Amino acid sequence: MEKIIIEGGHELNGTVVISGAKNAAVALIPAAILADSKVTISGIPEISDIDYLSNLLKELNCDIKKENNILQIDPTNLKNTKLVKDSVDKLRASYYLMGALLGKFKKAIIRSSGGCYLGPRPIDLHLKGFEALGAEIEYKDDVYIITAKQLVGNTIYLDFASVGATINILLAAVKAQGRTIIENAAKEPEIIDIVNLLTKMGAKIQGAGTDKIVIDGVETLHGCYHEMIPDRIEAGTFLIIAATVGRKIEIKNIISHHLEALISKLIEIGIQMDIMEDSIIVYGRKNNLKPVNVMTEIYPGFATDLQQPLTVLLTQCHGTSKVVERIYPERFGHCEQLNCMGAKIEKKEGECNIIGPTQLYGTVVYATDLRCGAALIIAALLANGSTEINNVYHIDRGYANIDKKLISLGAVIERKIR
Ligand SMILES: CC(=O)N[C@H]1[C@@H](OP(=O)(O)OP(=O)(O)OC[C@H]2O[C@@H](n3ccc(=O)[nH]c3=O)[C@H](O)[C@@H]2O)O[C@H](CO)[C@@H](O)[C@@H]1O
Numbered sequence: 001m002e003k004i005i006i007e008g009g010h011e012l013n014g015t016v017v018i019s020g021a022k023n024a025a026v027a028l029i030p031a032a033i034l035a036d037s038k039v040t041i042s043g044i045p046e047i048s049d050i051d052y053l054s055n056l057l058k059e060l061n062c063d064i065k066k067e068n069n070i071l072q073i074d075p076t077n078l079k080n081t082k083l084v085k086d087s088v089d090k091l092r093a094s095y096y097l098m099g100a101l102l103g104k105f106k107k108a109i110i111r112s113s114g115g116c117y118l119g120p121r122p123i124d125l126h127l128k129g130f131e132a133l134g135a136e137i138e139y140k141d142d143v144y145i146i147t148a149k150q151l152v153g154n155t156i157y158l159d160f161a162s163v164g165a166t167i168n169i170l171l172a173a174v175k176a177q178g179r180t181i182i183e184n185a186a187k188e189p190e191i192i193d194i195v196n197l198l199t200k201m202g203a204k205i206q207g208a209g210t211d212k213i214v215i216d217g218v219e220t221l222h223g224c225y226h227e228m229i230p231d232r233i234e235a236g237t238f239l240i241i242a243a244t245v246g247r248k249i250e251i252k253n254i255i256s257h258h259l260e261a262l263i264s265k266l267i268e269i270g271i272q273m274d275i276m277e278d279s280i281i282v283y284g285r286k287n288n289l290k291p292v293n294v295m296t297e298i299y300p301g302f303a304t305d306l307q308q309p310l311t312v313l314l315t316q317c318h319g320t321s322k323v324v325e326r327i328y329p330e331r332f333g334h335c336e337q338l339n340c341m342g343a344k345i346e347k348k349e350g351e352c353n354i355i356g357p358t359q360l361y362g363t364v365v366y367a368t369d370l371r372c373g374a375a376l377i378i379a380a381l382l383a384n385g386s387t388e389i390n391n392v393y394h395i396d397r398g399y400a401n402i403d404k405k406l407i408s409l410g411a412v413i414e415r416k417i418r
Pocket residue numbers: 023026092093120121122123124125126127160161162163164165186304305327328
């Protein structure tokens with residue numbers, strides 16, 4: 001088990017380059033196995049979710065090679081192995097292998113996936129989507145057996161615009177017979193990235209980025225080259241780090257348009273930024289920061305994955321801020337940890353009030369999930385004294401080379417094995 005020790009109080013300066021998007025990469029890789037020849041994806045982030053997923057592809061006899069940030073996935077000799085080992089629940093996105101294997105072989109045997117515990121995370125909408133395409137599903141001893149004689153296109157209305165269900169249904173439908181329509185589809189930028197890859201592979205899809213996606217099934221898909229999008233959540237995290245403990249930080253390899261909801265909150269708080277299309281310069285460490293109210297929503301609303309990191313900046317605002325969590329009402333594991341560091345956060349059902357400003361102090365804390373980990377890093381950079389952050393494996397699932405990136409900006413960080 002690794003832990004990170006951060007000496008707080010150092011002002012950060014310089015440039016940071018954002019890595020590829022975790023939530024796109026973990027779907028692009030399963031999508032690639034639908035091809036009959038090699039798919040090359042560039043911009044792959046160095047995170048443990050990619051290592052776990054690569055191991056799952058190896059279990060399927062897929063040839064997978066990584067060099068720098070380029071991943072070559074050759075599914076020519078793919079076998080439809082049962083995925084029932086512990087390796088499946090190391091990450092959330094292993095569930096995309098359900099849709100991909102179903103689309104490719106009309107059969108998938110896979111156990112439940114893992115990922116951050118943010119309260120209950122059902123996959124009923126994924127399964128209903130597969131059933132609408134003609135699949136039958138059996139669930140026994142934590143393993144899903146999903147089979148179809150034939151997959152046939154259908155109109156599927158999602159009760160909630162779920163990212164995972166939209167992508168999983170896309171993966172199952174690209175090779176189905178006829179037309180599938182996903183109504184109330186998720187509109188996140190990662191969906192567009194997956195559709196761009198599938199289209200290069202020969203799929204026929206319209207409407208990605210809107211709430212109606214139309215898929216006309218094709219018989220075969222082929223290899224291609226794809227350059228993936230940068231991580232808007234990592235970029236947002238660095239925007240918040242820069243606002244909280246930076247003097248002047250330039251954040252590069254960013255699509256500013258993906259971050260509009262966060263940028264507008266930072267402006268409301270009083271953070272000064274120069275916003276370009278593919279980079280942002282943040283002038284942080286301002287006094288008299290204003291409190292704000294934030295409500296998480298599906299894209300283009302404020303991302304739930306950024307509310308935990310933003311909470312740390314809100315501890316420095318003069319007055320009471322409110323965060324309402326509409327996607328995962330139990331996503332508040334960070335509050336107790338931040339309170340141990342001196343924050344004043346009152347947690348209620350589905351929301352919290354942050355009373356600021358408060359001085360934070362270094363202590364021993366525990367990442368309860370990935371973005372709680374990010375919040376604790378920001379708090380530790382700001383705190384008086386040294387902070388020990390435990391359960392670092394959560395952070396490594398989604399932040400590429402976070403220690404190196406922060407050290408290059410002037411942070412004092414050490415990683416230790418317990
Ligand atoms: C790997 C990945 O991309 N993870 C992201 C993805 O997770 P994930 O794909 O799991 O999130 P969803 O968009 O599916 O979930 C959103 C909401 O819908 C509910 N729901 C979802 C599916 C379902 O079948 N039934 C159901 O009730 C969930 O419990 C949750 O309340 O989107 C979330 C919301 O932006 C992000 O926080 C995660 O970082």
